[in-house]
Amino acid sequence: MKGWLLRNPGKMDDPSIVKIMKVVAENKIDLTVIDPLKIHVICDHDFDGKIYVGNEVRDVPDYVVAAFFTEKNYHTAAVLRMLESVGVLCINSYDCIKNVDDKLLTFQKVAEAIEDINFPKTLLVTEETDASFVSQLFDYPLVMKVMHGSKGKGVVLVNTEKELENLISMMTASEVGDEIIIQECIAASKGRDLRVVLCNGKYDNAFVRENEKSFRSNLAKGGKIIRYSPPASVMEAAEKIAELLKINMGSVDFLFGENDSFYLCEANAMPGIAFDLHEMFKNLIEQVDNMPEPLWKKRLREEEKTC
Secondary structure (H helix, E strand, C coil): CCCECCCCCCCCHHHHHHHHHHHHHHHCCCEECCHHHEECCCCCCCCCCCCEEECCCECCCCECCCCCCCCCCCHHHHHHHHHHCCCCCEEHHHHHHHHHHCCCHHHHHHHHCCCCCCCCCEECCCCCCCCCHHHHHCCCCCEEEEECCCCCCCEEEEEEEHHHHHHHHHHHHHCCCEEEEEEECCCCCCCEEEEEECCCCCCEEEEEEECCCCCCCCHHCCCCEEEECCHHHHHHHHHHHHHHHCCCCEEEEEEEECCEEEEEEEECCCHHHCHHHHHHHHHHHHHHHHCCCCHHHHHHHHCCCCC
């Protein structure tokens, strides 16, 4: 069973990557690090099972772990789409990564398809957004964040209209390189949230992240983990969201509301520290074994050719 980890080989020091590669070595898992930027994207109706990586020719892998791109652009997206099109199990798929990377898109999809899941009211900030208009829609404090941020970066709590006016002016003038959103602040969840971990789209485990010193619960901002057994309704909600967003291995984060209610916060593609990695690879291999034979492989077999 051959797998690829799509990652720049020069950027392997991320703690999640280090943890994965340790488990790979301990269990002698066939997982090769491949730089996605070196993969040539070719669309060929007569595909023969060969993939070109730089000047090398490689056999198509059985699966790829694709959640840890350091570069996300049209080329890397096209690489994932090519691999999926020839029957490779991608953890996670192009559609999943697209859906969870865009926080606003996540909410829009949930609002369209799942009626019984709450999420904070959200506004996209543009050059036309005026602080006085925002004050008509939101109570203070409110949350301002960059669309594609992670680990609590680019998230601020805004307490007054004047503060908001200054931030909007600064962000629109400085061209921060990302979209900005404003969200309703779920006060009951200040400094804590619930992460529901999913494996093959199904509930795996859950924990609460708490931070007594910040309204952000992220571990990177000083938060701590407490194991937690969520209500069945939250497990079901997480699985519905995973199905909608096409999350195979990942997580769905919830905020704590009043009176035992929960609000969707965001979804993530395979947060590395959240998994029992031994079980993750076992589940991944089972998924590969249950996948249908791709058309190109069937064609070569029927033509009595080898790939």
